Amino acid sequence: MPPGPFHFLSLIRFLLYPFALIYGVVVWLRNRLYDSGFFSSVEFSLPVICVGNLSVGGTGKTPHVEYLLRLLQYQYRVATMSRGYKRSTQGFVLADENSNALRIGDEPMQYHLGFPEVAVSVAEERMTGIPLLLQHRPDVEVVLLDDAYQHRSVKAGLNILITDFSKPYFQDFILPYGRLREGRSAARRAHTIIVSKCPPGLPRKEADQIVAAISPLPHQQVFFSSIRYGQAYEMLQRTPVDIQGKQVLLVCGIARPEPLAAHLNSVCKGLHLLRFSDHHYFGSRDLEEIAATYKNWQQEDKIILTTEKDATRMLLHRERLVEMNLPIAVLPIEISFLFDAGNTFNALIEKNINQQRAEAMDDAFPAVQEAPPGEY
Secondary structure, three states: OOOOOHHHHHHHHHHHHHHHHHHHHHHHHHHHHHHOOOOOOOOOOOOEEEEOOOOOOOHHHHHHHHHHHHHOOOOOEEEEEEEEOOOOOOOOOOOOOOOHHHOOOOHHEEEEHHOOOOOOEOOOHHHHHHHHHHHHHHOOOOEEEEOOOOOEEEEOEEEEEEEEEEEOOOHEEEEEEEEEEOHHHHHHOOOOEEEEEEOOOOOOOHHHHHHHHHOOOOOOOEEEEEEEEEEOOOOOOOOOOOOOOOOOEEEEOOOOOHHHHHHHHHOOOOOEEOOOOOOOOOHHHHHHHHHHHHOOOOOEEEEEEEEEHHHHHHHHHHHHHHHHHOEEEEEEEEEEEOOOOOEEEEHHHHHHHHHHHHHHHHHHHOOOOHHHHHOO
């Protein structure tokens, strides 16, 4: 009897295990060199908050960064810095009116479109990128590092680690055997751990079991967040669109579209998924495929729907989309904290920023020690 798919995948994972061991040793050695001080980390004289994960993709970093932007944008002059995955440019780039997803990456472009007052920047090396950011924008007061948990050359004042509820890091393995970029013990560097994409009705008992599995250090706090979907809007005009009860052609190039598809199945009349690879840059043939799928889908009251991240890449073909006259709506994604922990999380962020600013002031203006009596 020939081996089934399960046995074949098990064999592949078994063959990958030695490579995972080699990769794990290299990553462990790198971290040890940072921990021992052999490799140095740079600190900056302003609050730096890092949002990252241990696994590759799909944990929901982007909506958590946007949550922080909404929280902070009216209190501080905030900047974001990302690598700019799959962008065509290199080095440091500060977003401006001429920016698009190809120049700065889809996630930074999403920040730029959604938060025009925020200084959105990209740089492969954050250690050199932050000084360049401050050179261009000396008014910046807080920097959010997106997906920089492994970039230890910069010492963030607050490390926020995000792990997916359905695939938590403590049940995963290092690449390529699993999906972890570094070993589970790297979670010890986090100040705050967020379990993302939780079911909205997650029982407290189950959450407590997850906390026990994480086994947080005394200084670590664990939060639970779930996804919520905002008001859909027309992609080109950004006017509100009602998708309730419609037939939806979902076009997406994200790591895990299943939660979004499940939500749409609950609120829409019907759903057809047209899936592309994560961070896929749409070309002319893709647009033609989308148009043909939509026109050949024999349904009434239908609409094309995509995510905000995918929309930034589609908008590279704005003129062609205008010509095609397709009804494309965008569904924004936000997060909310479970167990009424939102205010606690907000207070933690505010306290940490104040602490980082106070420490920077102490470093800039050290207290003058009084001379002992009789000394001049």
